[in-house]
Amino acid sequence: MTNINPRRNPYKIGQPIDEPDNFFGRDDLFPFIEDSLRNGTKFLLLHGQRRIGKSSLLKQLAHRVSRQEFFFVFFDLQGYNNTPPLNEILYKLAEAIREAIAEYLGLDSDIITLPKNEELRKNQDIFDSFLSQVFQKLGDKNLVLLLDEFDVVHSNSDVLNQGSFFRYLQSLLRQSTRLFIIPVVGRCKDDFQNLSQLFNSPPYQEIGLLNDLSAERLITRPAQGMLEYEEDAIQAILKLSARHPYFTQAICFYLFEQAKMNDDWTVTCSDVQGIVNRTIESVRGGLAWFWDGLSISEQVVFSSVAEAQEIAIKQNQSFPESPLELLRKDGVVPTELLTQSVKQLTKKGYLDDTERRVKVELVRRWLVQCHPLKQEIFKLEEIEIEEIINISSRETELYRHGNPQDVIDHYEKILQLNPNHFSTLPVLANKYLDIGNFDKALELYMRAYQVNPICNKEGLLLARETYGKKLIEQRELIKAKVQFKGVLEIEPDRESAQQKVREIDTKLKQDQSISVIGDERPVKPRKNYLIQLNTQQAILGTIAAVIALVGGGFGIYQFSPSCSEGQQKVHGRCVTPGTQPTPIPTPTPIPTQGNSVNIEDKISRGDRPLFSDIPNTYRDQGIKAFKTGNYPQAINLFQNARGNNLEDPELLIYYNNAKAHDTAKTRGNKPLTLAVVVPVDNAKAIAEEILRGVAQAQNEFNANPPNNRLLEIVIANDGNDLEQAKQIAQRLVKDESVLGVIGHHSSAATEAALPIYEKAGIPVISPTSTANNLTNNSSNSVFFRTAPSDTVSGKVLADYVKKSRVNKVVVFYNSNSSPQGTYSNSLREEFIKNFENDQGQIFRKINLTNQTLNIEQELKDAASQQVQAAILFPDVEHKGVAVNIAEVNTKNNLRLKLFGGDSLYSKERLQDAGNVFEGLVIVVPWFKEAQKSKNFTDSAKKYWGERVDISWRTAASFDATQAFIKSLPFNPLRERILERLRGINLSSQLTSGDKLIFKDGERQSQPILVEVENGQFKCLKTQECSP
DSSP: OOOSOTTOOOOOSSOOOOOGGGOOOOTTHHHHHHHHHHTTOSBOEEEOOTTSSHHHHHHHHHHHSOTTTEEEEEEEOTTOOSOOOHHHHHHHHHHHHHHHHHHHHTSOGGGSOOOOHHHHHHOTTHHHHHHHHHHHHHTTOEEEEEEETGGGSOOTTGGGSTTSHHHHHHHHHHHOSSEEEEEEEOSOHHHHHHHHHHTTSOOEEEOOOOOHHHHHHHHHSTTTTTOEEOHHHHHHHHHHHTTOHHHHHHHHHHHHHHHHHHTOOEEOHHHHHHTHHHHHHHTHHHHTHHHHTSOHHHHHHHHHHHHHHHHHHHTTOSSOOOHHHHHHHTTOOOOHHHHHHHHHHHHTTSBOTTSSSBSSHHHHHHHHHHSOHHHHGGGGGGTTHHHHHHHHTTHHHHHHHTOHHHHHHHHHHHHHHOTTOTTHHHHHHHHHHHTTOHHHHHHHHHHHHHHOHHHHHHHHHHHHHHHHHHHHHTTOHHHHHHHHHHHHHHOTTOHHHHHHHHHHHHHHHHOTTOOEETTTEESSOOHHHHHHHHHHHHHHHHHHHHHHHHOOOOBOOOOOOOOOTTOEEETTEEEOTTSOOOOOOOOOOOOOSSOOOOGGGGEESSSSOSOTTSOOHHHHHHHHHHHTTOHHHHHHHHHHHHHHOTTOHHHHHHHHHHHHHHHHHHHOOOOEEEEEEEOTTTOHHHHHHHHHHHHHHHHHHHTSOGGGOOEEEEEEEOTTOHHHHHHHHHHHHHOTTEEEEEOOSSHHHHHHHHHHHHHHTOOEEESSOOOTHHHHSTTOOSEEESSOOHHHHHHHHHHHHHHTTOOEEEEEEOOTTSTTHHHHHHHHHHHHHHHHHTTOEEEEEEETTOTTOOHHHHHHHHHHTTOOEEEEEOOTTSHHHHHHHHHHHHHTTOOOEEEEOGGGOOHHHHHHTTTTTTTOEEEESOOTTBGGGHHHHHHHHHHHOTTSOOOHHHHHHHHHHHHHHTTOOSSOOHHHHHHHHHTOEEOGGGSSSSOEEEETTEEOOOOEEEEEETTEEEEOTTSOBOO
């Protein structure tokens, strides 16, 4: 069809519509407003959801209502939240009125004297004098103030307070017969009710969804002559937007963009479906208003409705399940608050009249994507959180007094206050297990398992096994078998349960007093026994149903049989009241397959040295004290060890770990545990750089920890070996105390371990893995990084190379067949793509892992073909080859410029290479001499001494640890930390210099270019660095 103006998109997202020709609908509202004004209605209230088109409606009043009688002034109160002084609002309002009248009369704005701000502060009556001037200039016209975002001006309940903006307007209306006010509200239902009360129940109108005809016009008219919509495409848009103008405009905007890109100006239904995800992504900020004004319980119900609809759609059901029933299946108690939330969401217009469907389909899809139910239900723990914290403060005291029932009552009180305080469920279940109340323990563990099967599966299984063993002791073999069968329903390959079932079957066959019918039913069972058996089978059936819903996972809590008489459990161990518990034993090593390495030797909390080649007697003695549980002695010894070797970060970490365990032992405050994975075996210097950042953040946190819970760091050594990285990951995810992982170092090691972390739902922040495929994979919802990706670094380097008037280069890399080739290939691809897009020429791509590689011949060939530079992208195992390339370049005087990636940043490598790297330019995520990095560099120097080079790896590791620290909730769970990481926003004062925000796992920051000058890394002259 004819393409009149393909370049200008006529659809506007989130902007008020000024032009009358582009405004559609609301035809019934304008006569109502005009009639009300003519009948002398001084205050007319309009209300509706945000983004429903209230601002556009106000702007159209001047075009649709008689201007002979009324003069309209639009005034946006959006910027006046947090209750600003009344004089400031009045001063800006006076400015808006004066400007509007001056424009209307075609005169200068000084035709009306503006009151001064300071005068208004002292005496608001001056505004009356200003209005007198206004009315004089307007002649016979009345003044109508159109106040947009009217309800933003107040906070909490100050609408009705004396001295508020609203009270002042009320007095103005009483004094002036020619003043009219039309405000719009939409943030909170209470605002509308309070304002209605204040202004004596004025006439009001709701601004709702458009009707079908108006919505169709909004779709077709703006692009008429350019874009043609098929009928089923229009219906698809209406179904997605529910005739909501904001979402209709957003969908049409991206349909227009897609048509322009494809040069196909007919919109089909499939075109509409194809831009849904793009639309949702682009309007997330606009969608957030659906969310931010809701209470926690309303948010959870909203997500539940969206999830129930999603299930109904996938199962081809005509009517979704009740949101409260779906919550019940997830272990949530449907409290009165949740029940009322369903009603409130319907009243606010977010749900339809069935209370089971989100009214706007686009919003429903956004909820499923961005606020999944499994993520949101944990917010319910925040209800009554302050009172729960007060109750929890007595926990340590109760443990010391040694009365198990008091401890149980303590936790029951928390559940009475908030039945959905999920982190209390497994703890209380454990307490009931300790006193032998197995029914109550299993009931609580069942709920905990429904809420979080990954974290509570092991606890439930151990509880059932404990109960089963107790029943065997009591010769209740059939009931015991029910328990172990229940375990196998959840984990069929569990050897411990299989063995118990075999033992029970053997004993039953040997029992001459029971005649077996079929598999396990006695001929003449006692009546009450049958009832008990049926009850157990019912529990087993419930477990099977839950498995079908939520699947399996890993445990968090470990249980043991009940303690002996006179003892009680403290943190899972039997102790006599008044005595100190024995040290926590080192976990039993997990046998490795196909590898002679014992993976436990690669992990340490302070019970073994990982940098054993560094001699330090105090450290070795500290490790012995740590292993025996003598934490005060370990603290002193590690502190002395650090005095002998200030540069060793392992010592500072073990020092803080000993403090954390000592606090747990003396006060009962369990540590908050993170793991860091580093390549000690083959990249010791890099491992130390990473650990320095982690250790510094840990030490700063432990200096003033909230709730006296100190941070513990588990150090793991994967040696940049892919198989070892997987084994480390498997070990860490099974350790229920580990809340998150910092690492791994190389992109290849991270890539190998990531599926294991993903399956377990444990958050991972890598400070050094930059390969693109780590975040390009949509299934990786647990991965974040604090260094810019190769996409960003490759472009920055390519742009600089071109600006250096280099047009032809040779690229050295190592291939994907290399175990560590992930990073090298990722950076190579991004550099080449951007360099070639800028008309650069790649002479040759040379694989560093080629066994027949002749570096000298390759470089001479390149130089003979007018190649101007060599681009070096070695991985961590091939950095030495980069030195050889630089040496050949210098020796043969080939004068090739050298450029490279962050793997070449190594002070030691630079010193060993002499002057062959002089002039080398590399791109790094962070640099110590940048102005923004100065504070962190100075602080780190105090920790590690002047001799230590503060590298980008140290800075990125500090930031990764800070991100975890700032994401730790009061009762930390892996899922809740993940949720908080996605919304993290740390200022530069809390990081190594750059603000920290993640978007789809990527840090939003730019890398920096550094150059080797006189044997030292220096900031490029073109960048802002410290003098």
